[in-house]
Amino acid sequence: xxxxxxxxPYYRFPERTGGEQLSCQHxxxxxxxxxxxxxxxxxxxxxxxxxxxxxxxxxxxKPIGCGxxxxxxxxxxxxxxxFRCFHCxxxxxxxxxxxxxxxxxxxxxxxxxxxxTCHGCKRAIKPGTxxxxxxxxxxxxxxxxxxxxxxxxxxxxxxxxxxxxxxxACNQKKFSQHCTHCRKPITSGxxxxxxxxxxxxxxxxxxxxxxxxxxxxxxHENALYCVECYGxxxxxxxxxxxMPVTGFGGAEVVTYEERQWHKDCFKCRKCFGSLANKRFVTxxxxxxxxxxxxxx
Numbered sequence: 001x002x003x004x005x006x007x008x009p010y011y012r013f014p015e016r017t018g019g020e021q022l023s024c025q026h027x028x029x030x031x032x033x034x035x036x037x038x039x040x041x042x043x044x045x046x047x048x049x050x051x052x053x054x055x056x057x058x059x060x061x062k063p064i065g066c067g068x069x070x071x072x073x074x075x076x077x078x079x080x081x082x083f084r085c086f087h088c089x090x091x092x093x094x095x096x097x098x099x100x101x102x103x104x105x106x107x108x109x110x111x112x113x114x115x116x117t118c119h120g121c122k123r124a125i126k127p128g129t130x131x132x133x134x135x136x137x138x139x140x141x142x143x144x145x146x147x148x149x150x151x152x153x154x155x156x157x158x159x160x161x162x163x164x165x166x167x168x169a170c171n172q173k174k175f176s177q178h179c180t181h182c183r184k185p186i187t188s189g190x191x192x193x194x195x196x197x198x199x200x201x202x203x204x205x206x207x208x209x210x211x212x213x214x215x216x217x218x219x220h221e222n223a224l225y226c227v228e229c230y231g232x233x234x235x236x237x238x239x240x241x242x243m244p245v246t247g248f249g250g251a252e253v254v255t256y257e258e259r260q261w262h263k264d265c266f267k268c269r270k271c272f273g274s275l276a277n278k279r280f281v282t283x284x285x286x287x288x289x290x291x292x293x294x295x296x
Contacts, residue, residue, distance in 0.1 A: 088106060125138055147170075218230050
């Protein structure tokens with residue numbers, strides 16, 4: 001540690017015989033009759049000295065002005081009043097000290113800093129005190145808590161997220177996707193349907209409860225149905241063969257006045273010619289081609 005005083009400012013008045021004008025080496029302001037200091041043999045006004053030349057205090061970050069006592073250690077500078085113990089704030093200008101983690105510490109406080117510091121409360125963890133360690137950081141038992149519910153985690157499972165720690169329940173509530181059906185968090189696996197997440201066990205046919213993952217299914221009025229149940233309970237029946245009209249597998253369907261037919265079943269009742277994409281007439285809920293319809 002080195003101690004020294006910054007240059008004292010003084011006045012210089014013009015000599016009666018004249019001579020070269022005295023001015024600040026930085027701002028060129030005339031210094032005759034003004035307070036200034038000499039730095040490396042060159043004049044400098046007090047304002048430029050504090051703004052450009054003076055060292056900045058490592059603690060308060062302010063310049064160490066003219067005539068102030070300056071403390072110097074390993075390339076850093078302090079005001080005399082700023083050179084204090086980080087823990088007890090006692091002045092160390094004339095006392096022994098240590099530097100630990102870029103902090104000035106007096107000889108009395110140094111033993112306390114050798115103990116681990118709690119990542120939560122930033123206080124020392126006394127030897128023999130129950131504590132937890134994770135990722136190179138330490139916590140008091142009471143400080144090792146869930147960031148959301150503040151419950152002590154103890155020996156239970158937890159999930160780290162950045163600098164925070166969550167218990168399993170809070171991690172699921174805050175970060176997990178929630179099932180569209182039961183609204184509970186999805187902790188593993190799951191199924192996505194129309195960009196909405198589902199539990200695998202919730203993604204089932206409404207009627208028979210058969211799992212629909214990887215199976216052919218359809219939706220109807222906010223419910224899901226397997227192929228069989230949709231055909232048996234939901235789909236309309238063909239106007240000709242009375243079998244379900246589902247449209248599965250790309251099968252084409254003909255619709256007329258809330259009635260439906262399989263495309264292959266949509267035929268004239270009399271001549272059995274296909275009526276798909278053709279003009280037709282109806283009579284007693286039957287369909288006929290234009291020619292057969294003339295003789296009804």
